[in-house]
Amino acid sequence: MNLFELLHTCFRNIFRNRMRSLLTSLGIIIGVGSVIVMVAVGEGAQRSIEARIAAMGTNLIQVMPRRMMMMRMGSGQTAGAFSRPNRITKSDERKIREESSYAQAVSGISQRSQTVAAGDTSWSTTVMGVEPEYLIIRDWNVSEGFFFDDEDVSRRNQVAVLGATVAAQLFAEIPEAEIPGRRIRIGSNQFTVTGILVKKGAGGGGNDQDDVIMVPLDTALTRLTNSRNLNSIAISVAGKSYMEAAQRETTLILREAHKLRPSDTADFEIFNMADMIDMASETSRSLTTLLAAIAGVSLIVGGIGIMNIMLVSVTERTREIGIRMSVGARKGDILLQFLSEAIILSLMGGLIGILLAFVICRVLTLTGIPTAINPLIVAAAAAFAALVGIGFGYYPARKAASLYPIDALRYE
Numbered sequence: 001m002n003l004f005e006l007l008h009t010c011f012r013n014i015f016r017n018r019m020r021s022l023l024t025s026l027g028i029i030i031g032v033g034s035v036i037v038m039v040a041v042g043e044g045a046q047r048s049i050e051a052r053i054a055a056m057g058t059n060l061i062q063v064m065p066r067r068m069m070m071m072r073m074g075s076g077q078t079a080g081a082f083s084r085p086n087r088i089t090k091s092d093e094r095k096i097r098e099e100s101s102y103a104q105a106v107s108g109i110s111q112r113s114q115t116v117a118a119g120d121t122s123w124s125t126t127v128m129g130v131e132p133e134y135l136i137i138r139d140w141n142v143s144e145g146f147f148f149d150d151e152d153v154s155r156r157n158q159v160a161v162l163g164a165t166v167a168a169q170l171f172a173e174i175p176e177a178e179i180p181g182r183r184i185r186i187g188s189n190q191f192t193v194t195g196i197l198v199k200k201g202a203g204g205g206g207n208d209q210d211d212v213i214m215v216p217l218d219t220a221l222t223r224l225t226n227s228r229n230l231n232s233i234a235i236s237v238a239g240k241s242y243m244e245a246a247q248r249e250t251t252l253i254l255r256e257a258h259k260l261r262p263s264d265t266a267d268f269e270i271f272n273m274a275d276m277i278d279m280a281s282e283t284s285r286s287l288t289t290l291l292a293a294i295a296g297v298s299l300i301v302g303g304i305g306i307m308n309i310m311l312v313s314v315t316e317r318t319r320e321i322g323i324r325m326s327v328g329a330r331k332g333d334i335l336l337q338f339l340s341e342a343i344i345l346s347l348m349g350g351l352i353g354i355l356l357a358f359v360i361c362r363v364l365t366l367t368g369i370p371t372a373i374n375p376l377i378v379a380a381a382a383a384f385a386a387l388v389g390i391g392f393g394y395y396p397a398r399k400a401a402s403l404y405p406i407d408a409l410r411y412e
Helices: 003-016 018-054 090-099 134-138 150-154 164-170 217-224 240-257 273-316 318-326 331-366 375-401 405-410
Strands: 060-065 067-073 079-085 103-118 121-130 142-145 159-162 183-186 189-197 212-216 232-237 268-272
Touching (some): 003 018, 018 331, 060 273, 090 232, 090 240, 103 217, 150 217, 189 212, 232 240, 240 268
Parallel strands (some): 121 212
Antiparallel strands (some): 103 232, 159 212
């Protein structure tokens, strides 16, 4: 039997019972579609998380004070614990800037929530005191106007750069190009707007990164917080491969600055954004693999359905098998025919499942759920569908090929 005759016979037998063939393939359709959709949703979520964290700076190291638990004794009372914040200062930031061999840009950060106003409009937002290099660290730019410079920091000028959300709230009726030069009030202090930041969107924790106002660091310390202490220090490292070395070096610099002995616990914490991205990606990959494995169970169920229907088909077509054998068909021909039917049923289900998965992913994307279809997963799902057809179709095909022609012809 040549290939054309084989395929013609297989498709004729499959389409002879269209509804039964469709129901037989349903398990494969659901299995393949579920695997592709689950993996696409998982990879879409992973990419979204990575993009949000990367928006904060991929080669970013953050230094923050560590909260330490101190013991306090009350008169006639048991000991109690309270937290005392350690301090990160501008001198720490200056020492890192001068001594670090891996830092590409360094900026101290002082931030707190403030109510800001422009005319009769007010808005509660985060006001950050930073240095000009903060834009390099965060890979940020201004869309209108300009960012303040080192002279503004040293002179403690009362200038401010608005995030897109704050600009929209305070100056809703004014075009962005006309906002620079206008005055706003932060607390009791008047500031002049010099620029508007490019819109960034949601950050790693889902917070709005554009709901922020940036002012010169020294201005924030003297005018807004009245403190010499920083909330954190942001460091941009030259490359991702230097992150661990830069983290170790920063630890040594700060331990020296704080005069800590080798046995002392560090009074600061260092966070590595690259590690956060890797951790988030690993968690997302594990969840995606689990979901894909659960969805893959339906492929096995679909294979069992194919085996069941093929066994029924062998029983129904016993006389046909006997007639074909009596006119010269070999056992190999019978085996190949029934195995081919099982594979075709499985592949048809796989193709329908792939098309269904693409439609579902498109709908999810339109509704705001990120998806990312991996071509390798699509190919693997199709290949697995074919393997299911071979694995679960072989036994019925072999049973058909093992029939004796005389017994098959006598079968009623």
